[in-house]
Amino acid sequence: MKEPGVKELARETYSDKFQHMVEIGARQAAGQIDLALLMRASIANNHYDVPGQAGPLRYQSPKLARQVIPGRGQGMIATADIAQGELLICERPLDLIRPGDADWAYGADLEEALTQRLTRRSLHEAQLIEDVCTLFDGEGSDGPRWVPHPWQPEDFAVPMPAGAGTPVLERRLGRIVKHNAHRWPGCHPQTLTPMPGLGLWLVPPMVNHALESDNRPNTAHVFIGDVMVFRATVPIQKGEEILDRYSTPLADRFQWTLHTLAAHGMRDAAYEAAAVRWEEPLEGLGAGAISETTLSSSRKLMLDSLQRMESKEVWINGLQTVSRDEYQELKERYFAAAAETRRALQEGERQELPLAPPEVRCLNLLCPLSFHFEGRSSCLELRAELARRVGLARPFHFGEVKLWAELFDRFRKMEEAGATFSTEETALRAEVDRELARCANFWEGVAQASEAQLSKEEFVLWVKGSEGFHLMWFSNFPLSKFLSGPSTAG
Numbered sequence: 001m002k003e004p005g006v007k008e009l010a011r012e013t014y015s016d017k018f019q020h021m022v023e024i025g026a027r028q029a030a031g032q033i034d035l036a037l038l039m040r041a042s043i044a045n046n047h048y049d050v051p052g053q054a055g056p057l058r059y060q061s062p063k064l065a066r067q068v069i070p071g072r073g074q075g076m077i078a079t080a081d082i083a084q085g086e087l088l089i090c091e092r093p094l095d096l097i098r099p100g101d102a103d104w105a106y107g108a109d110l111e112e113a114l115t116q117r118l119t120r121r122s123l124h125e126a127q128l129i130e131d132v133c134t135l136f137d138g139e140g141s142d143g144p145r146w147v148p149h150p151w152q153p154e155d156f157a158v159p160m161p162a163g164a165g166t167p168v169l170e171r172r173l174g175r176i177v178k179h180n181a182h183r184w185p186g187c188h189p190q191t192l193t194p195m196p197g198l199g200l201w202l203v204p205p206m207v208n209h210a211l212e213s214d215n216r217p218n219t220a221h222v223f224i225g226d227v228m229v230f231r232a233t234v235p236i237q238k239g240e241e242i243l244d245r246y247s248t249p250l251a252d253r254f255q256w257t258l259h260t261l262a263a264h265g266m267r268d269a270a271y272e273a274a275a276v277r278w279e280e281p282l283e284g285l286g287a288g289a290i291s292e293t294t295l296s297s298s299r300k301l302m303l304d305s306l307q308r309m310e311s312k313e314v315w316i317n318g319l320q321t322v323s324r325d326e327y328q329e330l331k332e333r334y335f336a337a338a339a340e341t342r343r344a345l346q347e348g349e350r351q352e353l354p355l356a357p358p359e360v361r362c363l364n365l366l367c368p369l370s371f372h373f374e375g376r377s378s379c380l381e382l383r384a385e386l387a388r389r390v391g392l393a394r395p396f397h398f399g400e401v402k403l404w405a406e407l408f409d410r411f412r413k414m415e416e417a418g419a420t421f422s423t424e425e426t427a428l429r430a431e432v433d434r435e436l437a438r439c440a441n442f443w444e445g446v447a448q449a450s451e452a453q454l455s456k457e458e459f460v461l462w463v464k465g466s467e468g469f470h471l472m473w474f475s476n477f478p479l480s481k482f483l484s485g486p487s488t489a490g
């Protein structure tokens with residue numbers, strides 16, 4: 001008689017639910033993960049996590065392999081060509097500290113709290129600690145560095161990791177957390193105030209950081225509840241390294257990124273040189289790279305105008321400290337500099353950052369100023385410009401997704417409140433719809449909108465639940481003022 005396979009055995013022996021789990025497991029092992037289902041499940045669970053029935057979720061594409069990369073420890077290499085949009089990693093955390101947990105507190109040292117948790121768990125969870133100890137601990141030797149005690153027949157429990165419960169293991173776990181833990185974008189369920197957590201995943205930390213000299217990252221990630229998902233943002237050829245970036249394209253100071261890198265023991269000469277070019281001091285980092293090039297004249301003009309505006313401390317002293325002429329000048333100079341960047345990107349030149357922190361500051365400042373001087377239409381346009389620039393710099397990054405989703409939400413709320421739209425606003429709304437659909441199709445994993453399972457509204461609900469909308473002035477500007485504010489005439 002033929003031995004039953006796992007599925008048959010499950011069907012005959014266990015409940016329907018167990019069989020369902022086995023089938024989900026089989027599908028997920030092959031990468032057939034229903035991302036729309038996960039997004040819906042995460043919405044239903046208040047974005048906290050996805051229910052266990054959604055599957056075991058430790059998927060790593062068979063086209064990825066760990067390899068030693070000179071100067072970088074280990075990294076992930078493509079062992080076959082990968083198409084844009086392919087799912088690379090989909091995984092639940094090994095551990096995650098979230099708001100509401102006993103050891104979470106606003107402003108608490110979450111790295112320390114996570115280390116303490118892992119130390120406690122190391123006393124009785126050998127598999128967990130074996131997994132954790134495959135991660136980079138900052139000391140340079142490659143590969144797994146934990147050896148279990150050999151099991152003896154007289155042992156009455158599973159083998160404990162060598163050194164479990166000792167300060168030596170605790171210190172090592174601390175180093176592993178420092179180098180591999182990931183900020184988790186949580187928010188208060190009612191107020192949507194950001195309340196980040198900190199987690200440790202197994203496969204995502206194998207992805208190294210793309211330095212400026214590496215070209216742009218070829219992957220991006222999002223969180224669906226507690227699940228971390230990576231997709232290829234461009235086609236990746238066999239042999240290429242999979243690279244993300246440990247920094248946000250929305251950083252409005254070079255320092256942000258430089259400190260993130262420093263925390264990882266890394267420096268990026270090209271990025272430091274860009275900071276020098278854009279006249280930001282490299283505080284606390286010692287001598288940085290010397291920039292051999294200077295800013296192009298259009299960027300220099302934009303920077304001069306921005307610095308003049310910033311010296312007025314507009315965020316403290318109010319928008320009225322800026323004259324209409326000064327506003328117009330900054331806007332024109334921004335668009336002249338941006339046109340140069342777009343041209344260079346189209347021609348494949350990479351002399352300047354695709355989005356520099358002063359440009360982010362400039363757009364963040366122009367957004368309220370445009371409302372003040374020109375009205376709603378212009379303000380929406382400048383917010384969309386930020387989304388476009390983030391999309392150019394880091395396509396499909398969650399920052400881009402969030403900006404389009406927020407604009408979609410804003411337009412919908414304006415419509416619900418009875419707003420009528422100008423011709424420009426109608427055209428902009430169509431662009432927002434298209435861009436949001438592009439982002440949603442990418443993360444849901446469908447080729448075109450007609451195959452999507454989630455409506456745009458559901459997608460936005462998922463995006464909003466993960467961290468909320470909270471980026472600068474626009475996010476906090478009340479809808480009512482947008483309905484009754486300055487007319488769209490200049």
Ligand SMILES: C[S@@+](CC[C@H](N)C(=O)[O-])C[C@H]1O[C@@H](n2cnc3c(N)ncnc32)[C@H](O)[C@@H]1O
Binds near residue numbers: 205207265266
């Ligand atoms: C999350 S781990 C990445 C995997 C790690 N390379 C390994 O061997 O397991 C992060 C650490 O990898 C190293 N790393 C990542 N990207 C790098 C890069 N572009 N250049 C040098 N080191 C890098 C840094 O030491 C960083 O703290």
